[in-house]
Amino acid sequence: MTTSSPLEPDVAARLKRDGDGLVAAVVQDEATxxxxxxxxxxxxxxxxxLTSGRVTFWSRSRGEYWRKGDTSGHAQYVRSVRLDCDGDALLVRVDQIGxxxxxGAWSCFATELPAVQLPADQRSARQAPEARS
Amino acid sequence: MTTSSPLEPDVAARLKRDGDGLVAAVVQDEATxxxxxxxxxxxxxxxxxLTSGRVTFWSRSRGEYWRKGDTSGHAQYVRSVRLDCDGDALLVRVDQIGxxxxxGAWSCFATELPAVQLPADQRSARQAPEARS
Known part of the structure; x- marks a missing residue:
């Protein structure tokens, strides 16, 4: 990690980094x-x-930069990058290759956990303000 | 945070928590x-x-549990919960109310950062293995 960042100051000022200087980056496929x-x-x-068109991460386990696809060929080409309201998470939309x-799975989120789904009649009567009239 | 978790042991064993005992939870709207x-x-x-049908977070800034919608009415009803391959992130798909x-924005990711998009002819010729033949 660098101490003098080349990141634009107005972007850098909005980031709320964790104790290791990191923010979470959620990657979403643009097409699907x-x-x-x-x-x-x-x-x-x-x-x-932001500047290369390819998604690059910091690997917490290996302690190094990691450009997605350099080893696997499964590159992520940037379509857009958004910052969230409190500055601790990014949403990166990409064209995913492979x-x-x-x-080898399409998404890292391959394991579904058992979760209760409330049926409609057990959902709270409380509605969003805009839904009240 | 609790020291003895009521979480099912096989799920708890798969979590890779950060130094504060937390994993990131990405919330995606089921419909859109x-x-x-x-x-x-x-x-x-x-x-x-997992057990109540309503999304609950740990607030890092306030240091307390926070069930989405209890203050705002903007509840998140769980449709599915998935764990990622290395156990440090969850994908929670929900029916979002409001x-x-x-x-007041629909999504927290309202700020788009300036990002380069590589045109198709500047994308690497290297393809995913399954795309080679």
């Missing part, structure tokens, strides 16, 4: 709108992502 | 497939989300 993976970016990884997951 | 927000869950927040963002 599937959520493919979550990676981590520091200022330099975000700078490279599988996003290192396991 | 828009990515709405990223929140944070410890074991207890995930347990509540706006997901505390600003």
């Amino acid at each position: 709108r599937d959520v493919l993976m979550v990676g981590w970016m520091d200022d330099e990884a975000l700078h490279r992502t 599988a996003a997951c290192h396991t | 497939r828009d990515v709405l927000m990223v929140g944070w869950m410890d074991d207890e927040a995930l347990h509540r989300t 706006a997901a963002c505390h600003t």
Whole structure:
């Protein structure tokens, strides 16, 4: 990680980094709108992502920059990058080449956990303000 | 945060928590497939989300559990919960009531950053293995 970031100052000022200087980056496929993976970016990884057209992460486990696809060929070409309201997460929409997951799966979110779904008649009567009239 | 989690042991064993005991939770709207927000869950927040049908986060800024919609009315009803390949992120698909963002915006990802898009002819010739023949 760098101490002097090349990231534009107005973007850098909006980031709320964790204790390791990172923000979460959610990657979504532009065509299918599937959520493919979550990676981590520091200022330099975000700078490279914004300026090169290819998604670059900081690997927390390996402690190095990692440009998606350099090893696997499964590149992510940037379509848009959005920052969330409190500055601690990014949404990166991409054209995904091949599988996003290192396991070979299209998405890293392959494991479904058992979860209760409330039926409609057990959902709260409380509605969003705009739904009240 | 709790030390003895009521989360099912096989699920708890798969989580790779950060230094604060948290994993990132990406929330996606089931109908539109828009990515709405990223929140944070410890074991207890995930347990509540899986068993109650309502999305519950751990608030890093306030240091408390936070069931989406209890203040705003903008509840998130769980449709599915998926864990990623390395256990540090969740994808929660929901029926979103009203706006997901505390600003009143539908999605928290309202700020688009300037990003380069590589035109097709500048994309690498390297293809995914399955695209080679």
